[in-house]
Amino acid sequence: MRIVLVLLMLLPASHMRAAEGCVDVWFTRNLIMDRAGYCFGSPLGQALFDNSDCTGAQIQLDPASQALVSRIRALEAQHGCQIDTSRHSLDIEDIAFRRVLRDLPIRQDGQWGCLGWTAAETPLYDGYTEPLGAIGQVTPGDYVLFEHEGVAGGNWVYVTVHHPSWGAFKSAGWMYWTDRMPCASEAG
Structure with missing residues (x-):
């Protein structure tokens, strides 16, 4: 445990923010997909989003949503984001508020x-x-x-x-x- 704490203190702050940013944009992208009816297969997707009203893995996004998803994917690629989707939760303090955003x-x-x-x-x-x-x-x-x-x-x-x-x-x-x-x- 001590070694992990020392390593975290040595990481640059931008790396820490990048990891938080990756979680943030992953959630936003997948919230868009959930609202469009996407059926999640990963443990994380199933834990965070309601599959009871999903329509499938092949969904149609409206042009504005598609543009937003494409922009988020570019950000994820730029920052090398990799989210462990075998998890069952994400640490997003404002998640309840994010769920009600239009x-x-x-x-x-x-x-x-x-x-x-x-x-x-x-x-x-x-x-x-x-x-x-x-x-x-x-x-x-x-x-x-x-x-x-x-x-x-x-x-x-x-x-x-x-x-x-x-x-x-x-x-x-x-x-x-x-x-x-x-x-x-x-x-x-």
Whole structure:
């Protein structure tokens, strides 16, 4: 166990983020496939997605979904992503929120944190296209992590929210913001 901890401390931070990013984009890609009716055969796919309403292994994706899947596959190839699909779980803190999203986020290489939200309560939504459904919120003092690509001119971004000082995970969703982020301080 000690050797593993020492090795993890020696790995560059970008490698750690790349591994997390691979899990993130794998889940997004397969959530798209699940919604289109794909029947999962791997233990991981069956553990994370509901095969009760699947239609087969050969599915038709709409053009927007196909473009998103192709883009994710290119990211996975670029980063050499390899997910062990013999597992039965993934460590994705916002998985419950991701399941209800209408518009799915794409993980980016960098990340940025707002340490101490200073604005009023701000709603988080299930997508960035109408109709918007509130699924969470950012409240004053929260820490907000930005690690997904912005859309619609960068004004919409998918965020995860934590209790202050990177405490427990709290919420997630799409946020609309046009001004400078109201943060006590920033990291990243």
